[in-house]
Amino acid sequence: MAGQTVLSMVAVKGNKERRRKEGRKEGQGIWCQSQTKDGESETGNYGQETRRNRGKKKCTLMIDSNIDRRNQTCVSSNLVSNKGRYCLSMATLITLKFLLLTAFHLSSTLAKSDTYIIHMDTSAMPKAYSSLYTWYLFMLCSVSESSKATATSSTISSKLVYTYANSIHGFSATLTVSELETLKKLPGYISSTPDRPLAVHTTHTSEFLGLSSLSGAWPASNYGKGVIIGLVDTGIWPESQSFSDEGMAKVPPRWKGECMSGVQFNSSLCNKKLIGARFFNKGLIANNPKLKVRMNSPRDGSGHGTHTSSIAAGNYVKGSSYFGYATGIARGIAPRACVAMYKAIWRHGVYSSDVVAAIDQALQDGVDVLSLSLGLSLNGIFLEDDAIAVATFAAMEKGVLVVASAGNDGPSYWTLINGAPWLLTVGAGTIDREFEGSLTLGSGVQINFKSLYPGNSSPSHVSLAFMDACDSVTELKKMINSIVVCREDSSISRQIDNAVAAGVLGAIFISDSALLEVYIRSSFPAAFINVNDGQTIIAYIKKCNYPTGSLQFRKTVIGTKPAPMVDSYSSRGPFLSCPNIPKPDILAPGSLVLASWSPISSVAEVQSGLLYSNFNLMSGTSMATPHVAGVAGLLKAAHPDWSPAAIRSALVTTASPLDNTLSHIKDASNNNFPASPLDMGAGHINPNKALDPGLVYDATAEDYIKLLCAMNYKPEQIRIFTKSFQKCNDLSLDLNYPSFITFFNDYDSSSAEKVVKEFWRTVTNAEEVGTAYTAKLTGIDGLKVYVEPQRLVFKQKYEKQSYKLTLEGPKLLEKEVVYGSISWVDDDGSQSRSINGLEDLLDSSKQCPDQFLSDDANNSAAEVTQENPAGCWSYINPNKALYPGLIYDGTAEDCVKLLSGMNYTAKQIQMITKSSTYYNCSNSSLDLNYPPFIGFSNRNSTSRGRKLVQPFQRTLKNFGDADVDYSVKVTPMRGFK
Structure with a gap:
């Protein structure tokens, strides 16, 4: 509105x-003079360039610039430097390839190699080189530890994993530590980061978002017609009906992408809906040389990429469901938008180098919106070391909005990732739909419960047996033809295992655990009932001589309240690497979302075996992200001249902080207290209002550069993002x-x-x-x-x-x-x-x-509270630590007493203390004078009903400068005095 x-x-x-104090010191350069071909790269003629360096040896290196022929050799040795000018000794063209190859592999075994992403200043490339690829190869040749012997161009080029030209300027390569250190001295080098592993962040939702064919964002944007949404994910299942091109217009003429052929995938599988599909796994293989990739193609073997793609832009599919749950018409948020898949997530892992290569290619192909349901598993690194942050800066510069998941590490604060200011960061919420089963007692009382049991078994009018804690498989087997009832115990999973092992017809588990939803996809007929309803069941069993019950499944309930709620797994802000920008930006549907799936990847397991389906219900910020990417696609279609910042602004300023009861959105992890902007951003996404926001807050690359300068990033570090030198004359944290x-x-x-x-x-x-x-x-x-x-x-x-x-x-x-x-x-x-x-x-x-x-x-850093340290996710706080008030001191003797209490012998203690003194182990104690406490209760103890008393004794030392009185404040533990 x-x-x-x-x-x-x-x-x-x-x-x-949080600001930077100092930048990283960069190395000087080492220059490898080259000998390249004259004219076009495919001719066989050689040119030669040599340079004298103050009386040093002539510096020459030869290579065949037609790299694909891989029939030349590269030899270099004796690196010499003098006041910033560098050269190599004369290189000679040698044909002893076997000898060179042997020397190369020998040196490779002497030092461990890792993959790095190298940022380069491409303006430093000498004119003698015909391409960046050739330049990078010569750099690798010059730093190779095998250069003191010889190495073929094929072995050198095998060290080069990717070259990047759009998202970043540079390449990724497999190097030893010493090779990397030498590379840092070469001219053109800016910085490097390890090729870090990443993590995947893993219908009715369009209706829940208010999308309608009568008015609003759908008709105004023509359902996203002409917009290209790219996704970096696990691939795609092209035969899915969600990617049918029925009703689709022609492929946008600006599209430069393609469909790569591979295992069980050829280019003919693409159409006017799925217009591009590529795969990237060189980084994966470089980090795992012995790995054999089976599905070496854009085809999705896991289902995740198919799921996210169909959420963002899937076509209409009638009769979709998950084994009878969520039956209806499935469609994406932008059903007329085109899809381009960039497979960089593999069953064996995902690496930054592959993801950057995928982003790099997507920008070159011409996507309008890019959806990333993945991110670094490492939080708190500086932005220039975050490959996704660097690569997506280039996307912003090219007018491509990148939508990224906040992560699934909630509910603690400071767990959010993908919080770079130029990204649109998405948290996950629930929707107004639940899946249920029902238990009908012989008395006629019906009790509903959450369930996603996919099997066909529904026990009807069978006996109910109350088995208390269900901790004996032997006793449970006596009730094999019954529905057993299990009262709350410390381990629901153990009760489930026991019931499955006993082979009972069904089971009812009574518990108020917040983790019950983890078990609702049970492999056998099971009901998870809260304690209040459980008392009703137990009372009925005890009262009735022949208690019976029936279990029914596959109920879908629409319109549940309150919704949305911020789900517990959704990562919370602020973003540790850039906390002065509030994150996440927005909340979107992420819990139990129905979308297409790869039919070769199992979705559930029942007693008869694995189950497969064309659709699956999934939860995670991975699912929330393509919802927002789809809405962004609608806005891009309606407002093609809007910048990424303008689209983000429209989504953020029109988001709703209210749920469907017109109350403030609740935090599911915090006793349903109101969620904050650090939980949900500005609120839940509202596509129709975002279409006409009234006012927008725009931002350019210069604005982000000012922010980086104000965070004390140095020009050479900012250059990693901008690929050009930027002076920090104008700086501002106020983006x-x-x-x-x-x-x-x-x-x-x-x-x-x-x-x-x-x-x-x-x-x-x-x-x-x-x-x-x-x-x-x-x-x-x-x-x-x-x-x-x-x-x-x-x-x-x-x-x-x-x-x-x-x-x-x-x-x-x-x-x-x-x-x-x-x-x-x-x-x-x-x-x-x-x-x-x-x-x-x-x-x-x-x-x-x-x-x-x-x-x-x-x-x-975050301070540790003394009121309730349990469950706190805290950083060390050196400032507070200077004045702690009280300290818990300890000596070596106290530690020896602890070792003795742990039944270490005197001889073993002597080995630890490195002392000739023989310790008398009669003075032992497990109660070390330690700041925290921990105690264990034996759940297998036969003396049930007896109270456990566990004393702890501590000695405090006043660390203050004067006398002071302290009062104790205890936060009680559930079930304990």
Whole structure:
């Protein structure tokens, strides 16, 4: 809806934004003079260039620039340097290939090789080289440890994994540590990063998003017609009906991609829907040389890529379901958009070099939107070491919006990945659909429960047997023709295993565990019932002489409330590598999403064996991401001139913070308390409103460069992103982003000094006519919020206006995180549904207080709370550690007592202490004077019913400068006093 622009604001107790202090020192260069062909690369004529270096030896290296022939050799030795000018001794063309090959493999065995992504300054390539590929080969030849002997061009070129020209400038190669160090000295070298492994982040949703053929984003965008959505994933199953080209228009003439042939895949499988399919696994093979890839083609052997592709842009498929669940018409978010698949995720792993190569090719092919349901499993590295962040910067520069998953490592904060400011980062939420079964007791009482049991067995009118903890397979076998009832135990999985081993007809598991949904795809007829309903079942069994029950499955319930909710697995912000930009950006459907699947990959298992299907129900931010990519495709079709930042702005400012009960969206992992912007971003995606956002917050490459400069990235590091030298004359942490985040310093909690935070934003009028807007603020608890001016008047489309948002408050906030919103409402009176009221964001049992280090540190840290350390995901905090108040001290003697308590003998203790002293093990204790505690209860103990008493004794030492009194505060544990 035009006239509504909503921004979320977050204030976090902690210090300022994380910045860089120093850049990496780069090496000088070593130059390898080359001898290349004159004229075209396919002729056999050689030219020669030599250079003298202050009396040093003549430097020459020869190679056949027609690399595919692989019939020449490269020899180099005796690297010499002198005041920045470098050369190699005369190289000679040798035909002793066997000798060279043997020498190369011998040297390879002497040092371990790893794969690295090398960033290069391509302007440094000498004119003597006909291509970057040739230049890179000569560089590898010059650093090769086999160069002191000889090496063939084929063995040298085998070290080169990929060359990159679009997403980054450079190449990936397999090198030893010493080879890498030598490479760093070559001219043109900028930086290198290890080829890190990545992780995959793993219908009705279009209706849940409000998409309709009558009005809104679908008809306005012609269902995404003409837009190309690329996905980097596990491949695609082209025969799926979701990729039929029925009703599709011609392939866009700007498309430069192709369909690569391979194992069980040929180019004829592509059509007007699936217009491109490629595969990339050189990095995988380089990191695993002995690996044999079976499905060496774009074909999807796992199902993940087929699933995400059909979510984003799948065609209409009638009668789709998961074994009778979620029956209906399946279609993608942009059903008339084209799909291009770039397979870089493999059964044996996924590597940065392959993903960068896939992104590089997608940009060259001409995709409009790129969907990445993957990311680094390592959090907190600097952006220039994040291959995805670097490669997608180039996508932004080329006008391609990259939508990326936030990760599945929630619910703790600081777990989010893919948070680079130029990415659209997506969290996962539930939808208003549940899958159920029902238990009908002989008394007629019916109890519903969540279930996705895919089998055909539905026990009817059979006896019910209450078996308490179900901890004896022998006893369970006596009830093989019954439905057994198992009361809550410490291990539901063990109860399930026992019931399966006994071969009972069915089972009812009574528990309030939050993990019950993990088990709903049971391999046999099973019901997972909460404790309240469980009491009803147990009471019926005890009361009735012949208790019976019936189990029915395959119920799909639409319209459940509340929905959406932020699912527990969805990773939370802030983004550790760039916390001054609030992430995630938005929430989208990610839980139990129905979409197409690879029919050779099993979807479930029952007692009779594995089950296969053309559709599957999957959960994860992997599923949420293509939803947003599809909506972005709709916006791109409706507004082809919009930049990636403008599309992101439209999605973020029109997202809804409310669920289908018109209450604030809840956090499923936090006792259904209201979710914060660090959980859900601006809210749940709203495609129809995003079509007409009123105002947009645009940003260019220069804006992101200013941000990197303000984060203390050095010009040589920024060059990795921009591929050109950038001076940091203009810098600003205040990116023109459609949301805000700030951190308050709590080091001096006694200070009454006020803190003032200012943000500047520039908005662009996206309306066809002039419009006036008035600011509407939802305040932030403990802070004063101002906006200047309070009214913006636009006379024409694309006109820009700026405003300043000011937050004022104390250094120490009472709550860990508080948030509010600012809405710009047009003169028609359209009211945005902004966040009502202010909530305490963090529950003490979920999150520890977070706090940043000072600006001159390169890493961030979170303090450990003493109130409830259990379950906290915390970083070391050196500032707090300087003044801990109390300390738990310990000596070597205490550790010896512990070893003795662990039944180490005196002789074994002597080996550890390296002392000739014979220790008397009579003085032993398992109770070390350690800050945390841990105790174990024996669940297999025969003395059930007896109370366990486990004392711990600690000695505290006052670390303060004066006398002080302390009071104890205990957070109780469930089931314990």
